[in-house]
Amino acid sequence: MVAMITFADVTKRYPGGIIALDGVSVDIQEGEFVFVTGPSGAGKTTLIRLLLAQEKPSSGQVLVARRNVRALRESSIPFLRRNIGVVFQDFRLIDSRTVFENIAVTLEVLGLPQKTIRTRVTHIMDLLGLGHLMKSYPPMLSGGEQQRVAIARAVVNDPPLIVADEPTGNLDPALSVEVMDLLKEANGRGATVIVATHSRELMERYRTRCIYLERGQKVDERMTGGDAE
Amino acid sequence: MKNLRRAGYFLKGAVLNLTRHPLYSSVGILTLCVSLILVGFLGLFMWKADQVIEEMSGGLKLTVYLEAEITPGAVEELTRVILDSWPEVDDVTFHTHEEDRARNRNLLPRELLEELDPSLIPAQPFLEVQLAISRVTEARIDKMIEWFRSLAQVQGVDEVLFGADKISVAYSLIQGARNLGVFIAAVIVLAALFFVVTTTRLIVEGRRKEIQVLLLVGATKNFVRIPHYIEGVLQGLMAGALAFIVVWLLQHQLLSNLRAEALLQVPVNLLPTGMGVWFILGGGVLGLLGSALGIARYLRLSQ
Numbered sequence: 001m002v003a004m005i006t007f008a009d010v011t012k013r014y015p016g017g018i019i020a021l022d023g024v025s026v027d028i029q030e031g032e033f034v035f036v037t038g039p040s041g042a043g044k045t046t047l048i049r050l051l052l053a054q055e056k057p058s059s060g061q062v063l064v065a066r067r068n069v070r071a072l073r074e075s076s077i078p079f080l081r082r083n084i085g086v087v088f089q090d091f092r093l094i095d096s097r098t099v100f101e102n103i104a105v106t107l108e109v110l111g112l113p114q115k116t117i118r119t120r121v122t123h124i125m126d127l128l129g130l131g132h133l134m135k136s137y138p139p140m141l142s143g144g145e146q147q148r149v150a151i152a153r154a155v156v157n158d159p160p161l162i163v164a165d166e167p168t169g170n171l172d173p174a175l176s177v178e179v180m181d182l183l184k185e186a187n188g189r190g191a192t193v194i195v196a197t198h199s200r201e202l203m204e205r206y207r208t209r210c211i212y213l214e215r216g217q218k219v220d221e222r223m224t225g226g227d228a229e
Numbered sequence: 230m231k232n233l234r235r236a237g238y239f240l241k242g243a244v245l246n247l248t249r250h251p252l253y254s255s256v257g258i259l260t261l262c263v264s265l266i267l268v269g270f271l272g273l274f275m276w277k278a279d280q281v282i283e284e285m286s287g288g289l290k291l292t293v294y295l296e297a298e299i300t301p302g303a304v305e306e307l308t309r310v311i312l313d314s315w316p317e318v319d320d321v322t323f324h325t326h327e328e329d330r331a332r333n334r335n336l337l338p339r340e341l342l343e344e345l346d347p348s349l350i351p352a353q354p355f356l357e358v359q360l361a362i363s364r365v366t367e368a369r370i371d372k373m374i375e376w377f378r379s380l381a382q383v384q385g386v387d388e389v390l391f392g393a394d395k396i397s398v399a400y401s402l403i404q405g406a407r408n409l410g411v412f413i414a415a416v417i418v419l420a421a422l423f424f425v426v427t428t429t430r431l432i433v434e435g436r437r438k439e440i441q442v443l444l445l446v447g448a449t450k451n452f453v454r455i456p457h458y459i460e461g462v463l464q465g466l467m468a469g470a471l472a473f474i475v476v477w478l479l480q481h482q483l484l485s486n487l488r489a490e491a492l493l494q495v496p497v498n499l500l501p502t503g504m505g506v507w508f509i510l511g512g513g514v515l516g517l518l519g520s521a522l523g524i525a526r527y528l529r530l531s532q
Contacts, residue, residue, distance in 0.1 A: 052445065075449070082447035094439045096249040106446045108238060111231050153446070 003063070004030045004161055004192040005051065010060035012046050012216075020046035022216040023060070028194065030160070033187040035203050035224065036196045038213035044196040047213070048165050051194070052084060053077045065160060082110060085154030085162040085191070087183075089169035091146040093138040093153075100125070100134045103152045110157060124156045128182060144175035151179065155186045162186055164195045168202060176202060243459035253432045254464065260428040261468030261519065262475070264421030265512050269476050271410075271417050272507075291358040291377055291391035297326065299354065299385040307385065311358060315373060319361040326352040353387065365400050422522075425515060429461070429523025440531065450528050457524050458517055465516020469509035476508070 005028040012021040021043045028034050036044050049055045050062050053069050062069040065083045072080060085106075086092075093102050100121055107117045125131050128148050138146055147167060154162055164183060168176035180195075180202055187193045197203065203210055207225025211218060247254045293311075295304065308321045324332075330352035334342065337350070358377075365373070381389045433440070443453050 078444070078447045078449045078452075080447075081445060086445050092438065092442050092445070094442055096439070105443065109443070109446055109448045109452060111235055111238075113234060 002030050003027045004032070004065060005194070006061070006063040007047070007050075008061040008063075010050065010057045010062055012043075012050065012055060013058040019216050021050070021057075024213070024216070024218050025060075026211055026218065026221075028192060030192055031187070031190055033184065033193045033206070033208045034195070035206075035208060035210040036194060036213065037198065037203060037210055038219075039198075041215070042213040043216040044213060045165060046216075048163055048194075048196055051161075051163055052086065053080055078109075082157070083159050083161055085157070085159040085186075087147070087150050087154050087162070087164040087167045089166035091138070091143075091150045091170075093146055093149055095138050098135050098137055099130060099141070099149050102138065102149055103156050106153050106157050120156055121152075124152045128152050143170050144172075144178065147171060147175070147179050148182065151182050151186075155191070158189070158191070160191060162191050162193045164193070166197055167195065168197065168199060173201065177205070180206070239456045239459055242456035243463060246456060246460050247463060250432075250436070253435060256428060257432060257461075257464045257516075257519075258468045258471065260425055261465050261512055261516055262471045264424055264515060265469055265472035265508060266475055267417050268421055268511065268515075269472055269508060271414055273476075273480075289360040291360065291389060293356040293358060293377075293380060293389050294387040295354045295356065296385050296387050297353065303385045304354075304356070307383070308356065311356070314376070317360055317364045317369070317373060318358055319364075320359040322357045322359070324355050324357060326354045329353055329355055367400075367404065370400055421515070422518065425519030426522045429519045430527070433457075433524050433527050437527070440527070444531055454524060454528060457520050461516040461518075461520025461523075462513045463516070465512035465514065465519075466509055467512070468516065469512020470505070472512065473505045473508035477505075 005026070007024050007026040010021055010024045011019065013019050024043070024047070036047060038044055046055065050057060050069060051064055053064075053072055056070050064080060067076075067080050069080075094105070097105070103121045103124065104117050107120060112120075122131075122134075125134060128151065130145070130148055130152060133141065133145060133149070138149065141149065147170075151167075154164075162183065167183070168179050171179060176199065183193050183195060184206065195202075203224040205225070207223060210222060210224045212220035212222075293307070295307075304323050308323065311318055311321050330347070330350050333350050333352060334347070337345070377389055377391060380386055440453055444450075
């Protein structure tokens with residue numbers, strides 16, 4: 001197995017002495033589905049920001065898809081992010097663009113021809129049951145539909161890594177399961193998926209590895225799910 | 230091929246952004262338009278100021294009276310020396326004594342002329358020296374006045390008549406207008422730029438979420454920046470055309486009113502059509518500058 005993500009003794013200190021992550025070491029293998037959980041302020045969001053190179057670690061090493069985030073030049077960050085599909089609790093859709101345009105933006109950034117973009121966006125929209133919403137604008141959609149659009153945007157270019165920060169935080173339990181199933185399907189197609197969540201119910205539903213953070217430190221790591229030991 | 234596709238995408242993105250955000254686009258165009266109108270009026274003022282003041286000062290002239298026996302060769306030599314010595318001199322014209330007599334005749338009352346023997350009207354050949362006061366510089370004005378005074382000592386020259394005070398006053402007027410113009414220009418151009426940059430920053434702030442999403446899906450900063458620049462240029466071009474139309478209508482209205490009040494009797498066109506091109510180009514440049522400065526800080530702080 002090859003590690004998709006390696007956190008080696010990572011500490012992230014913010015100005016004012018706040019320590020968001022404190023000596024965290026984690027390996028996540030290619031094709032794995034991992035939950036990261038813990039109470040508010042545990043360091044889940046900081047961990048995701050480090051993965052996306054929105055922050056650099058104060059000490060230790062963060063390797064994502066074999067790239068060292070700490071040593072990454074600013075001009076190389078976009079190329080790292082093209083390997084990562086991101087999903088957020090607040091969806092982060094562009095209100096002035098249609099659903100189609102919101103999903104297409106991931107492929108436009110790659111400079112693909114319009115014809116390819118049209119084909120791939122249409123395909124992913126059909127796959128996620130969004131075909132009828134092509135010309136709709138995000139504010140016209142329900143929370144569940146908006147999150148499905150966000151997932152479509154994250155997976156349309158088949159990234160090797162998908163990172164979701166509280167993707168079900170704004171959704172009811174039924175929709176939460178639907179969203180998690182979509183992420184599981186992406187994992188089934190070969191993507192490594194990391195989901196930061198508070199939801200114990202979701203974690204118990206899937207048999208998968210779960211990393212527990214508390215006050216910036218990794219306090220536990222075990223398998224979840226009905227038949228987990 | 231990929232670059233061409235990307236250029237097409239940027240252009241399309243810029244045009245779509247204009248239509249996707251009609252409020253922001255209108256505010257941007259209006260801001261640029263108002264700034265261009267201010268800068269345009271100022272430009273017009275500065276462009277015309279020298280000319281107007283020079284016309285108001287009556288076209289400054291010196292009269293160099295010559296001795297009656299002066300030879301044509303000496304007149305030619307004197308003319309050449311004046312023109313070569315002073316770039317501030319616009320023209321030198323020789324007038325014969327008959328022309329001087331005719332000129333003086335016109336100055337005399339008709340009743341007197343009826344009684345007067347024409348040969349008794351004083352006349353003398355002279356050179357009329359026309360100055361371009363806008364070319365006069367502070368360093369040379371006193372030297373120039375002194376030089377023309379001393380011309381009276383030259384053989385063949387009888388007397389030099391000119392109002393040194395008038396030249397100094399006209400020069401001070403021009404200089405004052407120039408300094409004031411440069412000061413106002415600097416203030417207005419800076420204010421216009423500040424106005425445009427602040428508005429662009431507010432517009433960028435309104436589109437913060439869109440820019441953040443683009444960066445998160447792997448857009449390079451140029452990918453965000455370039456359509457924004459093109460959008461700025463397009464807004465500027467539209468604002469330039471609009472500003473020209475507004476300024477043209479205003480000057481048309483102003484001139485019509487002046488003509489109606491009989492304050493203006495000669496045909497004047499303050500704003501030739503060619504100026505439209507400058508307005509539009511100026512708009513494009515201002516739009517580009519505003520969008521570049523407006524987004525620069527935001528992108529610098531964004532990761």
